[in-house]
Amino acid sequence: MALQMIGAKELHAKINSGEPIFILDVRNPEEYNDWKIEGKNLESVNVPYFDFLDEDEKNYKDLPKGTEIVVVCAKGGSAQMVAEILDEKGYTVSVLEEGMLEWSQFYHPVTIAMDEHMKLIQLNRFAKGCLSYMVISEGKALVVDPGRHIEEYIQVANKEHATITHVMDTHLHADHISGGPELTEKTGAMYYISSSEMKEAKHNFEPLDKHNHFQVGAVDVKVLAIPTPGHTPGSTSFLVNDRFLLSGDTIFVGGLGRPDLGGKAREWAQSLYDTVFTTIANLSDDVLVLPTHFADIQEINANGFIGATLGEIRKSNDIMRTENREEFTERVVGAVGSSTPPNYEEIVDINRGVVDVTAEKATELEIGPNRCAVHHN
Incomplete structure (x- = not known):
């Protein structure tokens, strides 16, 4: 048989x-x-x-x-x-x-929200704990934090009868290879990332720091870029329609991003403190946080996607309420441990365009779990 x-x-x-x-x-x-x-x-x-x-x-x-x-x-x-x-x-x-x-190369799209003006889709790459997003409105699509398997995004866009016009990375990724530059080459869209993330970069990009909002399709679909340093110096979150915070690796359902991958854990933890208690402090508890990574499959909610309101995250994560700067810094630095993403320095160089690799080598570099999400209880 x-x-x-x-x-x-x-x-x-x-x-x-x-x-x-x-x-x-x-x-x-x-x-x-x-x-x-x-x-x-x-x-x-x-x-x-x-x-x-x-x-x-x-x-x-x-x-x-x-x-x-x-x-x-x-x-x-x-x-x-x-x-x-x-x-x-x-x-x-x-x-x-x-x-x-x-x-490791399987992506699963889930619709998070849909109304007459906009559709928001999360693409879950389960094996890597990687999440990316597509905002669709009036036949136009914005992609945030795409993985390197760009055909996944092109297929979704084609299914939704949309043209990809904007491609953005919330930060310079360390545990997987970004599909941003290649996706823009394929579609003719513009690639956006913070300029502080791309020093000595060979890729063409438009600095996010030159923009504070973007228009995608309908007038009421606005994407507000919010600098949220901490995980990396140039980390940026996107607030969609004042309702959805695409938070990159800054805020997770179960914790905060690790600030140690640049060798400046204490310094970047200070920035993370300012992000939590100044930049996003005024955002409503009703805002839905949609991160770029997750650490546990149990984080998938009853609707099939990874996400939680800011109110839920503030309530369940004590670190989000630790307003003493020194205590916050010690707890964040102490939580990262020694398990860094393997090959992360080489992956960062690839994402800057400084190093080119074959598809086979890229697959080899990415094998293994996500290690950017650090839980703080």
């Missing part, structure tokens, strides 16, 4: 349906513990591929009979071999065809 091969989109649909999912990950324990497929109603176990080469019954003790087992490895090959062994033993199995490589 031929093995059933499934893609990342089909696996996500199974997870999203709420039906119980059982995943057997056959990578080595270090890879599994660092980064794995997660979701609600999902059970996952790790039995390395090499263990199945031995006829040891303990390899099967946690595997259910009568329930579909999705076998996962790095690129698909090892999973297929294990699935063949399980199939012979009477288990119901399928294989994630290209493994974690495919999962």
